[in-house]
Amino acid sequence: MKTNNVITKIWRYLRHYKGSLFLSFFMVFLSVAMTVIEPFMLGLAITELSSNLIEMARGVEGAGINYDYIFWVLVLYTLRGLVNQFTTFGSNYFITIAVQNMVRDLRNDIIHKINLIPVSYYDRNQFGNILGRITSDVESVSNALQQSLLQIVNAILSIVFVSAMMLWLNWKLAIIILISMPVSYLVARYVVKLSQPHFKAQADALGRLNGFVQESFTGFNVIKLYSREQQSSKDFQKITEDLQTVGFKASFLSGMMMPLVSVVSHITYLLVVLVGGALTIAGRLTLGNLQAFTQYVNQVSQPIQLISQLSGPLQSASAAINRIYEVLDQEEEPNQVSASFDKEVAGHVTFENVSFQYVENKPLIRDFNVEVKPGEMVAIVGPTGAGKTTMINLLMRFYDVTKGAIKVDGIDIRDLSRKELRSQFGMVLQDAWLFEGSIKENLRFGKLDATDDEIVEAAKAANVDHFIRTLPGGYDMKMNQESSNISLGQKQLLTIARALLSDPKILILDEATSSVDTRLEQLIQKAMSRLMEGRTSFVIAHRLSTIQEADKILVMDNGQIIEQGNHETLLEQKGFYYDLYQSQFNNN
Template sequence: MKPQHVFIRLWSYLKHYKAALFLAITLKILSVVMNVLEPFVLGLVITALTKDVTAMIQGVAGAHIDSKYIALLLGIYAVRALFYEVGSYGSNFYITKAVQSTIRDLRSDLSHKVNRLPVSYFDKHQFGDMLGRFTSDVETVSNALQQSLLQVINAVMTLILVVGMVLYLNSQLAIVVILSMPITYLSAQFILKKSQPYFKRQAKVLGDMNGFVQENLTGFNVIKLYGREEASAQQFTQITDELQEVDFRASFISGIMMPVLHAISDISYLIIAVWGGLKVIAGQLAIGNLQAFVQYLWQIGQPIQTLTQLAGMLQSANSSLERIFQVLDETEELAEETDELDANLTGQVTFNHVDFQYVDGKPLIQDFNLEVEPGQMIAIVGPTGAGKTTLINLLMRFYDVTGGAITVDGHDIRQLSRQAYRSQFGMVLQDAWLYEASIKENLRFGRLDASDDEIVEAAKAANVDHFIRTLPGGYNMEMNQESSNISLGQKQLLTIARALLADPKILILDEATSSVDTRLELLIQKAMKRLMQGRTSFVIAHRLSTIQEADKILVLNQGQIMEQGTHESLLEAKGFYYDLYMSQFAKQE
């Protein structure tokens, strides 16, 4: 995507709130006009008072302070101040409304987009990178819109109006003000460019320090065990020393900006004070107008500095928008939905000459054939990288086959609605996933219309009801974000109960008993057997002792079926499965 296009594309979101945006801009212009009028009105008051007081001192007949005129000017000043405050508050209110509504729509589109992306996308992108696009990138865009949009309008309008006012008051003195503007801008830009590399390095070193602290706190016991406290402390000292040096350089160089800008302003003040003073003495300039010039010099410094600093913010927003729109432009799962899935699915599965490759030219599965009858238990074993998970990914349509076909009850799964098709599956994975909610809601995730009684029955069937009732709050106990307030085995039993509640026709089980004690392993195996009754089941097996009752065991290697059969027949064949089995149970036997 071309960089210049991202802000134009962002307008497609902002334009839905153009009424609020128009009000924000109009009110901001109003507040800028009122702000620029302040020195002029005060100048009129000072000129009037000076003129009247001078006439009274000189003894001019009838000389007096024109209180009505002064009161009128002060009234105008008060009304101006009121409009300024209304404009400032109103512009901030409406820009916040427009920007936050826009960001809400952007986040909503990202959320919906992610749900339509294929699983292959998440296999190719890091979780942290995706999380960053949802959080920090969106927040960067939000801050840029919230802070920069009105500030740019404020800065540009202020500079235009100030130039107009000083030209109106005195064209000769206006030259000093106008010349000071590019000098101020170029000076600020020069200093900003010099400090920017140090701020980037500062961010990197700060990230290194945060990563180091997190890593050492996480592995604190290991550091203590191997006596690495001193080495860890020295490494941390090196990082903090570098951070101190970078912080100093960044702060020192950026800190020069204000003194330099003040020096430019002071020189401009000096010129205007001397030149303007001479003009006042010569009667060519009212003293109030001289005061206005001084205030206008103050007013041009801040907008120029603002415009300089906003350049970096807008560049960051541009980069963040590119990353966000990259996600929104990703290819979605194709909707090839022609056949209707029978509600009374039997669970007959056929792999018919299936080919598959993740990367073009590098086939993983070739001419794979398998016939699974309804209610059968199929165990899949093999070394790492044999293709076990790939087979499940194809069955679930997380990936589509590149050759051949997979059918369920005679339907090519590529012609079925993914949502309807996947609703017939239940999955119990090795990494049990629960989300931050009550236990009851986590179980109901399997079937959203399930009643409380049905949830309890499913928990009883999964041998987890008693455990749940011993927890504080029982079924209403809230799981924390990492689900770390219960054990791994207990989480596994909850996911089995969730699958039972969903009542799927086909099961996929990634055996997850390797990290639990023997008693809990028996409970999980018992719950799994109950779950598999009457259902077609595919079991990725890690412990071969758990699949001895399988109707068919597939031994995979490099995407091919090396052996298949029952546990007894494969042992008798004394092939690859026999070697795997003996490597696990040789000691016991």
């Protein structure tokens, strides 16, 4: 359910820990009460002591200092201080429990949501920007709640309790302070209204900064290769200048709140001293209560100033939670399941009048039709942008077709759950991806219950077992974060072994040999010839040497099949495929 209210968004997570939250608030309540009665208790001692001294100065018979009264006031004052310290500690303890659990749930929900968001969302948004919502934005919310929530509650309760005490002591003098409070509030609210858009712009700029840094580190070698260090630095400086500009506006405007509120507080303090002093001289206000009122001015002004100080972090947190909910409110991939594979999948795949467009009114694939029989190896070739990878994305349901249908064993894949559909596929991408961990853990990623023997057999089938055993630690060698401790071609071999271990019914190779040298390519081709038997296989390749044994070759251009057949028949046609083949093998 979407909501625009920041408090409602936060409460959706904090409510699960309302026991700890309300216990923390109760202790804040006691702590504030102990703080508010402090001036009053000191006032009792001061009033009693001043009265005793005046009587002694006047020579009243039997006059003296009432030590018993002052002693018990001081005892109560000490007990008040102990209770205040205990409740302050307890309130921080319980709010920490609530906030940290809430932040954990928030992060878990973001990750869960990210796994359900359509792939198109990642095509539209910078990776670093998305990463910033999981890291810096969540941390901003956590810090605001952990450090600011109790202070806000404390400030509000202080204002309420102090107002009640002042009205009880002298309502006429209290009116002066009470009038100043809405004035301070209106000043603070006006400043917040001016600064909030800049805090939103600051959060967005920080997201762009994270995205740029992530991309720069990922492509660091390319930047060095093309000597783009200086331009990259200029681009970074431009982003940081934008961040500095909006950050300055946000911080400056929110920083103006405290001095403006302080002006109101100082004027109030001066009026209280003048009016209170006159009332004391007239005998209508005790000296102790005048002292209490002067302290209450600070106890009222300090919470208002505190709220003004916290406006910056609170506005940053407000912008952050809105950015987080931009992810949480994203529509998930539709997953209406009305069918399932009742028997073992054979791998019969058909594209029936398929049309697709990434952008409305800009069709990429139109009326696409092809039938792939079980066990066939289908190669897809064509120029960049022809629709080769898009065809695979549609088959894997990373995107859904605009019109027509794709069927596996006669079942429309839109009627299947994505999990069940994708469990039938093994996929090796052009960009080899391995995570930080051992080689054995990386190979087992596609089949978590695989035994060590199965892992070794898959590695042997992919002709990578010998290479693994030459590494320090063998199958237990740890990959670093970027997998840079092995070559790109070796990474590709490992991803192929990982796909083979999952024993898929349908195999997809998207430029799987593009990063492998000729010798390794020959080893892979031999392994693939054996392992593709009985599996439906889709191979996307620019190297025509890797697909000459394909049962069917689809030549695509502008989202259409312009030629199809096996290697020999396509060469005989002397069309697009023939020209492509000649350009690769007969350059002379």
